[in-house]
Amino acid sequence: MKRLSIFVIVLATLGYGQVALAQDSLPPAPYAYRQLDDPQQEHEAEELMESLRCLTCQSQSIADSDAPMAGDMRHQVRTRIAAGESPEHIRQWLMERYGDYISYTPRMSNDTWPLFAVPVLLFLGAGLIVWRRIGRRSGKDSQ
Structure with missing residues (x-):
């Protein structure tokens, strides 16, 4: 019984391979x-x-x-x-x-708007962090 199921699996696999090869052997579209x-x-x-x-x-x-x-x-x-x-x-x-x-x-659609918005938000967040750090340094330098 085990040999029969292995034989069926091998035949199915070979058959699938033939179908895949047949598609690649078709002539290209005009x-x-x-x-x-x-x-x-x-x-x-x-x-x-x-x-x-x-x-x-x-x-x-x-x-x-x-x-x-x-x-x-x-x-x-x-x-x-x-x-x-x-x-x-x-x-x-x-x-x-x-x-x-x-x-x-x-x-841009309902599915893709985060792909456009996230980079802008990251850039704004990084700018805010840099601005706050520079603001702190300039505040310490003036004292």
């Missing part, structure tokens, strides 16, 4: 590596792709990443720009689909 014919549209697409984070690599933009998912995202960006959508509309669509993390340019 616009993953091919530029748009219109230079203005390609410029808009490149600017947008530089500002979007690759969800696989996480330290590269989709313009710099060779991950299959980044190629699919580049294809989506170029296809939608060629269809006449604005880069901001495409960014919104991707953020709705993948979350705010995908954008290198964060937006």
Whole structure:
């Protein structure tokens, strides 16, 4: 019985590996590596792709990443720009689909306002501490 369960686990693991390898062996999307014919549209697409984070690599933009998912995202960006959508509309669509993390340019919302407020509060607190210490020293020096 124990051998049978080990055998089933090994087969399941191998099967999952085959599925993962199959996805990486698919050909890239048509616009993953091919530029748009219109230079203005390609410029808009490149600017947008530089500002979007690759969800696989996480330290590269989709313009710099060779991950299959980044190629699919580049294809989506170029296809939608060629269809006449604005880069901001495409960014919104991707953020709705993948979350705010995908954008290198964060937006202030109910979830993200502490990320903007905490550094300001820390800076003000440090300034207050420095101001009080300097005030004490100048008070001692005048006596």
